[in-house]
Amino acid sequence: xxxxxxxxxxxxxxxxxxxxxxxxxxxxxxxxxxxxxxxxxxxxxxxxxxxxxxxxxxxxxxxxxxxxxxxxxxxxxxxxxxxxxxxxxxxxxxx
Numbered sequence: 050x051x052x053x054x055x056x057x058x059x060x061x062x063x064x065x066x067x068x069x070x071x072x073x074x075x076x077x078x079x080x081x082x083x084x085x086x087x088x089x090x091x092x093x094x095x096x097x098x099x100x101x102x103x104x105x106x107x108x109x110x111x112x113x114x115x116x117x118x119x120x121x122x123x124x125x126x127x128x129x130x131x132x133x134x135x136x137x138x139x140x141x142x143x144x
Contacts, residue, residue, distance in 0.1 A: 072114055073107070073136075082122050082140050086114075089134030096131060098138045100124040105138060 073086035084105055097108045101124055105116045126141040 073116070075116060075118065077120065077142075080142055082118060082120065082142060084116065084136075084138040086136040087134060088131075088136055091131070091134075093131040096129070096136055098127060098129045100127050100138075100140055102143065105140075107136070107138065 073084055076083045076085065084107070086107065088109065091109060095109050099106045099108075100122060102121050103118050105118060107114045107116075121143040122140040123143045124140065126139075128139045130137045
């Protein structure tokens with residue numbers, strides 16, 4: 050199983066010692082899976098997103114979230130953005 054990760058604007062600045070928490074929303078279309086998390090007060094450098102075919106992991110300072118996905122995705126297509134306090138992680142569904 051191949052994993053992919055993407056730093057936003059050069060790297061995650063957190064220490065990785067935080068616990069896991071539930072949050073965010075997963076939205077599926079016919080071809081794509083999108084994870085949306087409202088997180089005001091951070092910068093793009095505060096996040097690290099990683100994925101394998103069935104899980105998404107998002108790390109930020111002092112916290113980490115793991116979501117099991119309801120479908121299989123192509124981790125190499127992982128794309129992230131952080132705009133106006135909203136983190137968006139997109140991946141294509143595997144065909």
